[in-house]
Every structure is written in C-alpha cells, then in structure tokens.
Amino acid sequence: MNWFLKGVRKGVRTEKTPSDVAPWSTELQFKGIEEESGVTSESLRCPTSAIGPGWIAERCVYCRRCYPHYQPTGNHRMGVVKRVEKRFQRSFYLYPIDVGTCGACNTELRLIASPQHDLTRFGIFFTNTPRHADALIVMGIMTKGMREAFRRAYEAMPEPKLVIALGACAISGGIFQTEKIEADVVIPGCPPSPYTILDALIRAKGGRGW
Numbered sequence: 001m002n003w004f005l006k007g008v009r010k011g012v013r014t015e016k017t018p019s020d021v022a023p024w025s026t027e028l029q030f031k032g033i034e035e036e037s038g039v040t041s042e043s044l045r046c047p048t049s050a051i052g053p054g055w056i057a058e059r060c061v062y063c064r065r066c067y068p069h070y071q072p073t074g075n076h077r078m079g080v081v082k083r084v085e086k087r088f089q090r091s092f093y094l095y096p097i098d099v100g101t102c103g104a105c106n107t108e109l110r111l112i113a114s115p116q117h118d119l120t121r122f123g124i125f126f127t128n129t130p131r132h133a134d135a136l137i138v139m140g141i142m143t144k145g146m147r148e149a150f151r152r153a154y155e156a157m158p159e160p161k162l163v164i165a166l167g168a169c170a171i172s173g174g175i176f177q178t179e180k181i182e183a184d185v186v187i188p189g190c191p192p193s194p195y196t197i198l199d200a201l202i203r204a205k206g207g208r209g210w
C-alpha cells in the first residue's frame, strides 16, 4: 500500500518519448581517442584492444584505464542496426538469454520495462518463450553449458527473427576476448544503458529511435 501511495504522490515519472527530445548526434562517446593520433591500445593498456584506429565501441568494456583520453560525449546512440525488420513495427517480442553474464547487462535490460522507460509504449514486449519471440537478445560470453540452449532457443523461433547482441561480452567476447556472436543488431556497452538499448530496439523495427 505504501509504495502505491508514494507513486500516486510523485505522479508519472516516465521518460520523454523520442519525439520530445532533440535530434540525435553522430558523435562517438570517446571523442578524444577518436581524434588523437598516436594513441594505441598498447600505449593506454586497453584490456580489449578497443583503441586504434579510432575507438572500437563494440570492444570497449568502459574500464576507463585510458583516462584522461576518455571523453564521453553522453551520446547514447551506440547501437548498430544491420538489419531492420519493419514487420515488427507494431509488436516486437523479445526473448532474452543469458549465456554467461556478470549480471549487469540483465539488470539494464530489465530496466527498459520499468515505469521510467516503459517499453510497451513503443510496441515492445518481453516473452518467456522463444516460440513467440521476434528477437533473441543474447547477453554474456558464450559458455559451454549454454551453447546448446542458445542454439535450441534460436531454432524454436518463428521466421522472420532477429538476433541482438547486448553488451561487449556478447559482441566481442569482452575482457575474455572469446567468441563473437553473429547478430543483426549490436548494442555496445558494459553494460549498455536503457536509453541505448531502447534506441537500438526501436530502430531495429523501423522506428526513428530514441
């Protein structure tokens, strides 16, 4: 009861929708590294070889070892959408699968369903079965025990289907530099923020993004 009354007192706290915010910028997060010459992964002791040439967002684990070259611009538009599926414009069902995470990617993904972000207003939903899923969201490094589960989940999904790699571990193997998961959409970050996640998901189904 208390939480209910607290919510009523505070009012609606949902973040603004894409149409309410300024147009996105194409600036990269690590502008300083991008522009500087002679800066390499070795010279800055980058654990994932994410520097040179330029900054490789897909590999960065945001350890900030490269400080003070680290100059975040605050741009959340980091996702790379390689395939847009407009058939999911009105309803886009996601099936998340954790193949070996530290837990942080899961937490950020869960936040897109919070009242603050409210994914359903964009026609995006979670499903608890791959049989009803339009996209498989894979997080973490591919561990031996989850390889078969991942394959079976993917095969159980109806066509057309998308694979979304969420976080540096899924995209490039993270700090372990293990296997890279082939995906239609990659969402860099360690972990990516709910803004970055929602922006990429909206664009993957043919929207303008966040």
Ligand code: SF4
Residues within 6 Å of the ligand: 044, 045, 046, 047, 048, 049, 050, 051, 059, 060, 061, 062, 063, 064, 065, 066, 067, 070
């Ligand atoms: S934050 Fe860490 S992983 Fe990212 S570029 Fe800098 S040193 Fe590399």
Ligand code: SF4
Residues within 6 Å of the ligand: 061, 100, 101, 102, 103, 104, 105, 139, 140, 141, 166, 167, 168, 169, 170, 174, 189, 190, 191
């Ligand atoms: S990408 Fe970063 S936050 Fe996500 S599972 Fe890997 S180590 Fe954790």
